[in-house]
Amino acid sequence: MIEAVVVLVRGLQYLLASLTFGLAAFVVLNRAFLDEAGLSQLRRWVGWAATVQIVVVPGALFAQTALMAGAWASALDPQILLSVATGMGLGAALVARWAAATAGGLLFWSGVRGRGFWFPAVLLGLAGVLTFAWTGHGGATEGAGRVLHQTSTAIHAVAGTFWVGALAAFVWLVFRRVEPGSKAERDAASMLVAFAGSGTIAVATLVFTGLINAAFLVGVSRVPFPLQSPYGGLLVLKLILFVAMLALAALHRSRLAPQLEAGADGALGRLRLSVMAEFACGGLVLGLVAVLGILPPPVSM
Incomplete structure (x- = not known):
């Protein structure tokens, strides 16, 4: 059961990251072809993806902690959660991903548009994607x-x-x-x-x-x-x-x-x-x- 939840939140994070970074990067590269209605719609997709990540990433930390500890109850212990978040590369990467998603969500809900939205959105999305190197097998390589x-x-x-x-x-x-x-x-x-x-x-x-x-x-x-x-x-x-x-x-x-x-x-x-x-x-x-x-x-x- 724990493994299934971990797989679910991992897959969801990959999909959301594809929107916060990949979709935003696509728009920057093809902005000249898109009208204002299109830009507005795709901006909502990117913004909502970042917003959902604000909830999903802490859920991933909780699930990964439960997987490592072998029980959901262990993940409810604040000390164990804090230990994973601050004392392990995986936890630090999830915290960094959450920070990037939060900044992206705030950027969206602040109402910023145009270049003031798209270029920061790409950078924040990129920052979140780069953290995947520390939450998979790559992070365990020595x-x-x-x-x-x-x-x-x-x-x-x-x-x-x-x-x-x-x-x-x-x-x-x-x-x-x-x-x-x-x-x-x-x-x-x-x-x-x-x-x-x-x-x-x-x-x-x-x-x-x-x-x-x-x-x-x-x-x-x-x-x-x-x-x-x-x-x-x-x-x-x-x-x-x-x-x-x-x-x-x-x-x-x-x-x-x-x-x-x-x-x-x-x-x-x-x-x-x-x-x-x-x-x-x-x-x-x-x-x-x-x-x-x-x-x-x-x-x-």
Whole structure:
């Protein structure tokens, strides 16, 4: 039961981080294509994600404490909670994540708009994402490779949340109500095509850092035999979903988005299915990452 709650709050934090950082970064990169109504709507998404994190992150601290202590009752002890929050890297990272989320929530509810909102929102979201390097297996690495593993984990989290956050924006773009053939519809297609550049960088980063992390968690000698452990099996499933996301991204950016720009019949419907499928795969990947975080990696067995 405790493990299930930990997985749930971990996955929820990854999703919220994808909105507070990834979605905000996408808006900054594509602000010229978005009208005021769109900016206002996406601002609400980012702001509410930060606000929900203010509640979820303390819940994560409580659940992680219960998991380490082996009982919910132990997590109710203020001294034990304080000890985890101030005496462990995991606790310090959660406190830092909560502080970043609180600042982001206050920024949103203060009513700040425009550049005064988006650029600070990206920085605060980035600060929160970077803390994932200390709340997973990367934070437990010791020895000479500790800094490399934590750095790779942090960069991996940044690239992953940016991609999922951008997908959330695309879901909104293709499902919002606009007139067929309107400028808003053409701009959505243009953003999908333009994302190929930053999306490629994110993918390359995920592959490179993923290989580094696999070397630390699976072990170089065990990489060819991933299915020998539950961790390895889920990691293979994660890679399959990752490849599916790449295939869908290539499809809707190279074929479906240009068809929409050209006004082809049924292009919007096909693009909606493609984007939703890619976003669903991204959500499953986040869920798998949440589960992998509580499983012992093969290198420790």
